[in-house]
Amino acid sequence: MSTHLLEIDGLRRSFGDVVAVDDVTFTVPGGQMTGFVGGNGAGKTTTMRLIMGLLATHGGEVRWNGSPIKTLDRRRIGYMPEERGLYPKQKVLDQLTYLGELSGMTASAARTSIMEHLERFGLEDRAGERVEKLSLGNQQRVQIIAALMTQPDALILDEPFSGLDPQAVDSMVDLLREHASRGVPVLFSSHQLELVERLCDRLVVLAKGRVVAAGSVGELRGVGPVRYRITLGGDAGWLRDLAGIHVHDVDGSSALVEFQDEAARPALLAAAVDRGDVLDFARRIPALSEIYREVTS
């Protein structure tokens, strides 16, 4: 298994006076799924277009396996643009074969790969239909096939899950994992944070054209302050009076606390045991959405 590496280094791009992408740096290692999140207008699509060479960069560079990316490298990348579209009046198989040939496949190799992918999505009997006859979800599957059929060296997918039903999301996830396990870097953007959390190994968070957080999901979780949830036998209000801890929230017998120094933790537990029962005491793993809110705020 050969592993590829995609590096984005100091990328800049402005449109008139608006800086859309500002010194964006992150890496997309092979064999991993990297989630690309950020609000509308954060610069995700522009970054992806810059990576694909659809827009000229105003600074920085994109590196493929250590050297500046070339047209030929880009041709080996499966790309799915944000706004979907295929030739509405062309038949599914013909259209995908055309795109395969433009990627350098022979027509027959393209057809074999397309039919395999169509079967996976249960669309093998729609190969001869015009794209406009398909439902939007199925059109999207066809578009995904366009990105995957060449066994690409990397995948850059802009909102690949939007518009898919849960079942389709699952089969899509399986498919992307397969490609990742070939050693391929996979970068995908999404608004669905819980999906990103479930799916990706790494995360890049973009806000107003800048990277505000990047790293593995574990690393990002470690970025924020560590909090503990404690549930007592009785009312937890007295915790507020203890020294060395910060109480975020008290709800009856339960409280969310943050320790300002390490010694405060045994002190709190001792005091709690002193006063009665401790039903639960656990380090709280923040949800991705919390991290996201924190880093983008």
Place this chain on the structure above:
Amino acid sequence: MTTPTAWLTVARREIISKLTDKTFLWSTFGLVAIIAGIFGVQAFMANRASEYAVVTSSSAAHQMAEQVKTVTEEDHDKTTVALSRSDDDAAAQELVRNGDADVWLHEGNGGWVLSGKTDVPGDLLTSATTAIRDEVMGVNAAAANTSVEALQRGSEVSTALLDVDADRAVMAQVVGFALAMLFYLASFTFGLALANSVVEEKASRIVEIITTKISVRELLAGKVIGNLVLAFAQMALFVIVGLVGLSFTEFDRFVPAISGAVGWFTAFFVVGFGLLATLWAVAGALSSRTEDVQVTSTPLTMITMAILFAALFADGTVKVVLSFVPPFSAIVMPMRVLEGSAPWWQALLALAILVVAAGLVVRVAARLYQRSLLQTQGRLSLRQAWSTPE
């Protein structure tokens, strides 16, 4: 640095998608049918066989009718005259009235009369007049002890033409107009379709996928070449049908001259169409929706119209000048070659100028096309497209 055949793949798609488009097929078929129809009617009219029924009611008239029959059938290849006799004048009149006979030949008014129902067929009348005059004059001459030849000596009138090329000039004009019309039709219909297909790619954003695989120039080249091949094939089909049609008419003697000039038309067509098609592609790239194409292609619609008008109406010095000025030269020069007013070196020079102009236009157009292709918000002006960063 992509495969050298990427443009070929694009061109092939353009051709196949056109050939499977019913509108295109029907319009091609329709025009072929019209061209074939025009020549078919001509040929039919020229070769139509006619038969005239002549009735007589006296033996003198019958003898005269035999003469009329002989002369008429000699004069007109495909015409036959059928003779019949009636017992009396009333019966003969009745036959003409109810349409069983075309004319009743009888004596009257101090000579001979051809009585028809509502009219007397012109070619029958002409031949009958000659036949009867010769016959009667023969009798009169004999009575006067002389001969028809003696009476007619020195009275022949013949014609001679000082300008033997007049025919050819008319033919050149007609054929030139027809080819100019075809050029206009081809550059307009294919151009508009090309602009629309560029917008379709923009609007559906498939262009984003395509241009990550091949260069914008390859895409443009493939689209223009694909359409050029199709337009050329369509034009060739029309010309061949036209020439075959022409060979069935009385103008068949012009076929060799026209076939020779078609070579020049071909060369000018290919370059001129390529130039215009590239501009049509830019018109498509400047808009984001099919509705916008009407606006962005207006200048091109005007240019194509101007070329047609130049071909139809330019004369004298204007014509000579335009035959060197692209894009007018694309059709005006081969028309001059056809009418014989331009020597080969002039045609070659005009072609060279057209090639250079097309080369420049393609370079400029490629830049405009490239820069506007990914702009999907509304229409772009030429200035915007030119200065838009990639």
